[in-house]
Amino acid sequence: MNQKTPKNLWGGRFSGSADPAFAEFNRSFNFDRRLFAADVRASIAHCDGLIGAGVLTLSDGEQIKSALGTILERAQSDEHYFDDSSAEDVHSFVEAQLVEMIGDVGRKLHTGRSRNDQVATDFRLWLRDEIDQVAIALRDTQEALLDLAQANHTVVMPGYTHLQRAQPILFAHWCLAYFEMLARNRERIADARRRLNILPLGSAALAGTSYAIDREAVAHALGFDSVSRNSLDAVSDRDFCVEFAGAASLLMMHLSRLAEDIILYATSEFGFIELSDAVATGSSLMPQKKNPDSMELVRGKTGRVFGNLNALLVMMKGLPLAYNKDMQEDKEAVFDTARAVKDSLGVTATVLRNIRVNESRCREAAIHGYLNATELADYLVRRGMPFREAHETVGRIVIQALDRGVELNELSLAELKSFSSLVEPDVFASLSLEQTLATKNQIGGTAPDRVAAELKEAKARLQVRDAADAN
Secondary structure, three states, X not given: OOOOOOOOOOHHHOOOOOOHHHHHHHOOHHHHHHHHHHHHHHHHHHHHHHHHOOOOXXXXXHHHHHHHHHHHHHHHHOOOOOOOOOOOOXXXXXXXXXXXXXXXXXXXXXXXXXXXXXXXXXXXXXXXXXXXXXXXXXXXXXXXXXXXXXXXXXXXXXXXXXXXXXXXXXXHHHHHHHXXXXXXXXXXXXXXXXXXXXXOOOOOOOOXXXXXXXXXXXXXXXXXXXXXXXXXXXXXXXXXXXXXXHHHXXXXXXXXXXXXXXXXXXXXXXXXXXXXXXXXXXXXXXXXXXXXXXXXXXXXXXXXXXXXXXXXXXXXXXXXXXXXXXXXXXXXXXXXXXHHHHHHHHHHHHHHOOEEEOHHHHHHHXXXXXXXXXXXXXXHHHOOOOHHHHHHHHHHHHHHHHHHOOOHHHOOHHHHHOOOOOOOOOHHHHOXXXXXXXXXXXXXXXXXXXXXXXXXXXXXXXHHHHHHHHO
């Protein structure tokens, strides 16, 4: 498209030209044009506010809104619409296009607003939509976890602490652990959206607008819950960016932990799972390799999101009221975070749907390594021994089993009784894998009946959260 070089929105005070290198350094259009649709949408609502305030005639207002609609349509139909523009930012681009189409009438649109409250509004609109997309991707990943749990609800595997085998758990219990993490993530992201959904437009540069614009009507038109209560705060607030980046960082931390588990469990050393060819790659040198690159990239992108959060905090920490150009640096950090989170969730959900669980390998690992030692201690406690003494006693039994090269349930009754007269023949039933699992039947435990109930409850909670997000 043949576009004119747009005039800066602030040039009246200046008689000289900007240094070309500084002008390019100052320019943000190459990245803030992501806010284009939000800027047009907010401009239409502002136009209606100006009409309502009597600042614009109905005829001028309708002409402006029609032109803005045309500009939006052109951008949507022409992928090269922005290519030749030398606009300083997205706001000057839209205004330049508007003036080019309808002349001086287009210059009236900026009445009663500043780029300060304009960008704050655009950014909130854009991020609100991104948060909604993140919530959808989160829900899909949660559903993938539940599907994986349901498909493997009988699989038993070792649970770990310190990466050492600790106690047997159900594979579905492992899936539900990550479901709980993502459930908290959905709550945080929804909470961040609620605080974000406040309209700053009408705050102008910093002191508020002098025109009788019905800010609450503009807020309603744009889907905001309320309007900002202090103009200084409204134009300089980027809490919503930091809060989103913080919620995103926690989310990515959870995805990274999930990725680490999947990467470990897919190794030949563990062999608990295998990733399908759809989500793995090979080696350019070693033909036998099947690498979990999908999950390694999720784990790696976590560092980028953490870095973006830190960048936002450091950028904001020393800024005096109100707006400062430092805040132009908020865009790329938030844009990058939103993309990384959505991409990572999408890949994670796909991976979860492309996992084959090796049930026999998981079970074999769960019955070796003295994972029933705690159960033996609990057996002695139930027969009257103080837990600390039972813990010490079982520790000595484990030493003997290690020396013999056998599991605890492979020791003879006589050998077990030599450590405590409380041991009876029923001890072997207590040490079975099935009993070890079945005893963990309190809320949150890994007993099969309990996990089945929690899986059903998780599906119901997913629907409740869906309804909350829809409202």
